[in-house]
Amino acid sequence: MNISRRNFIGRSAAAVATGIVAPSLLNGQKIFASPAAANDKIGVALIGCRGMGWSDLSDFLIHPEIECLALCDIDENVLNSRLAEVEKWKNKKPAAYGDYRKMLERNDIDAVIIGTPDHWHCLQMVDACSAGKDVYVEKPIANSIAECDAMVAAAEKYNRVVQVGQQQRSxxxxxxxxxxxxxxxxxxxxxxxxxxxxxxxxxxxxxxxxxxxxxxxxxxxxxxxxxxxxxxxxxxxxxxxxxxxxxxxxxxxxxxxxxxxxxxxxxxxxxxxxxxxxxxxxxxxxxxxxxxxxxxxxxxxxxxxxxxxxxxxxxxxxxxxxxxxxxxxxxxxxxxxxxxxxxxxxxxxxxxxxxxxxxDHKKHVAQFIRCMKDRDMHTACPIENGSLCxxxxxxxxxxxxxxxxxxxxxGKKKFNNSSANKFIRPTYRKPWIFPTL
Ligand SMILES: NC(=O)c1ccc[n+]([C@@H]2O[C@H](COP(=O)([O-])OP(=O)(O)OC[C@H]3O[C@@H](n4cnc5c(N)ncnc54)[C@H](O)[C@@H]3O)[C@@H](O)[C@H]2O)c1
CATH class of the missing domain: 3.30.360.10 (Dihydrodipicolinate Reductase; domain 2)
Structure with a gap:
């Protein structure tokens, strides 16, 4: 059964309201990367560790079922200090990455937190969704209008649970x-x-x-x-x-x-x-x-x-x-x-x-974790709302x-003004390619 995410949001909300869970809705979609995660540990990784990404991860780590498996940053100084902080807190050092794509190859990561500057959110979020990860992505979800649309399409296409870091919603x-x-x-x-x-x-x-x-x-x-x-x-x-x-x-x-x-x-x-x-x-x-x-x-x-x-x-x-x-x-x-x-x-x-x-922030993270476990697409701030704002x-x-x-x-993805239209979609520098979905 091919159920679109938008329909799924409506249906899952209805299912929650009636107390009926429809397992067939989940057919064909990857639930957790690791089979035990729904009942046991949830493997989390962070891309962009300096500021808000770290604050986000900190509120994940207060949940005992969350295991921080990997950190990724292009700045080794930031990366090393955050690795040491997680190790001190959890007695276990996460794996270190400079290239987020390598990190996404791991099967044990269930969710990815994206705390990079805005111009990176779209590629990293789309890649994480296509790798079967759920995503907590910081606001603004993207640095352009077309990237917002690509991210909404990615969440829908790969049926991922996505929370946008607009924590006031919680x-x-x-x-x-x-x-x-x-x-x-x-x-x-x-x-x-x-x-x-x-x-x-x-x-x-x-x-x-x-x-x-x-x-x-x-x-x-x-x-x-x-x-x-x-x-x-x-x-x-x-x-x-x-x-x-x-x-x-x-x-x-x-x-x-x-x-x-x-x-x-x-x-x-x-x-x-x-x-x-x-x-x-x-x-x-x-x-x-x-x-x-x-x-x-x-x-x-x-x-x-x-x-x-x-x-x-x-x-x-x-x-x-x-x-x-x-x-x-x-x-x-x-x-x-x-x-x-x-x-x-x-x-x-x-x-x-x-x-x-x-x-707000603690509740926002907790709500995302709950949605991941329940495979409930109805997060407090879904990607559609992040896109709107x-x-x-x-x-x-x-x-x-x-x-x-x-x-x-x-609908037409156009302004009434040709000068404004030039701002809709950025030109990506090679070798990076604007996501097509
Ligand atoms: N929800 C909130 O209240 C809130 C508050 C502050 C910031 N934010 C958002 O959080 C995001 C990050 O903001 P910040 O202030 O923490 O920025 P920052 O510059 O302090 O941190 C960004 C981190 O990302 C790393 N990075 C950059 N490119 C990377 C890549 N390709 N791969 C891995 N790491 C990479 C940087 O080295 C840095 O460590 C922004 O989108 C911002 O709008 C949200």
Missing amino acids: GDHWHEMKKYINSGKLGKIAQVDVWANFNYANILHAVPDSSAPAGVDFDRWLGPAPLRTFNEKRFHGLWRMFWDYGGGLMTDWGVHLLDMALWGMNVDGMPNRVFASGGNFAYPDNIAETFGDLSVIYEFDDFTIQWNNLAGTETGPYGRNYGLAFKGTNGTLVANREGWEVLPDQNKIESVSVQPDYE AKYAHLGNISARIKSELVYDD
Whole structure:
């Protein structure tokens, strides 16, 4: 029986709801790489060990059934220190890899965590799916619109359980926020403001190119991105501010926060129009290519979502330097990771204040592990949602880059603008090949 992943998501949700498990749904798909894993250990490997990948793995390792079998990084300094940390924690050293493709050849790895820079996510995720691994992939799922589509297709084609690292989807206070918004108590919501004002994206001073540090395979770090010489200001962590590898605050924080805006407003498709303006106005000497200052309006039939990121000012509306404000006729709901509150308009509704438990990430990882065991494709943030949110972020950046209002047709995979179309799909540097599915 050939059951598509999208159908499977619907059916598995129904099966869960009715308590009926349909084993035939699993026919023909690889369940775990190692036969004992469903009842016993789950073999996990990490690609990209420095920052968020390591945080992700750490929340996997608190589960006794998780066994970290392998780590992969192009920087031996990072790799060796993470290997030592896992060994100290678990009394067992994982295998070390510089080439993730070699690691994926192992049959004992059930799931792969991808914590590399954004320009690598697509190839690594597609390859992991085709090798029969389940995948926990960091956000934004990809550095372009076409890569998002390839990743959705890969999850479907290979029937893999995929969780995107948009952990707010597993946060209780965010679920309560959505419930409150959807109750209608706020009245008619005409506007959702979303903002992120962080300094880290803004103060990049130029330094000369140099040779890569010892132990770094810089060609493999670049991977499908254009060839260039090493520069420390474009490397670990800082790559976010250069278009070949990332999309600035718009894709970094934007994906997390737009996810909550779209979820709250029940949006599952593209906006009618997007228009944006951006630059590096506050810090003109900033060498970042991405926008330190950016404003984007996403237009829908009867409301707008507005994104802002601002350099040099770590303050913001409602005393929060990042967050969302759902503006209804009865009041405004203001939210971020530190909680949410309802600010009534002229006492039309009651004030509400909800605190978080700061357990979003742990719960997100745990939910993925549960889905892997149950072969439940209904993860808290499936690849389809990661794709939606990443596309919104890319639309904002593209509109600002070409200084034009845009309409994107997600069915035809085209903008109403030929200059914008050039940003849909990156040209991969040989020998890397854009995945065809
Ligand atoms: N979910 C969240 O809250 C959250 C928070 C921070 C970062 N992130 C995401 O996590 C990802 C990583 O961000 P970061 O800040 O940790 O970046 P980073 O630069 O600190 O770490 C990336 C690591 O990947 C390694 N790497 C690069 N190319 C590789 C390859 N081909 N094979 C193996 N290793 C490779 C690098 O050497 C480095 O160790 C990004 O996509 C980012 O958006 C998510």
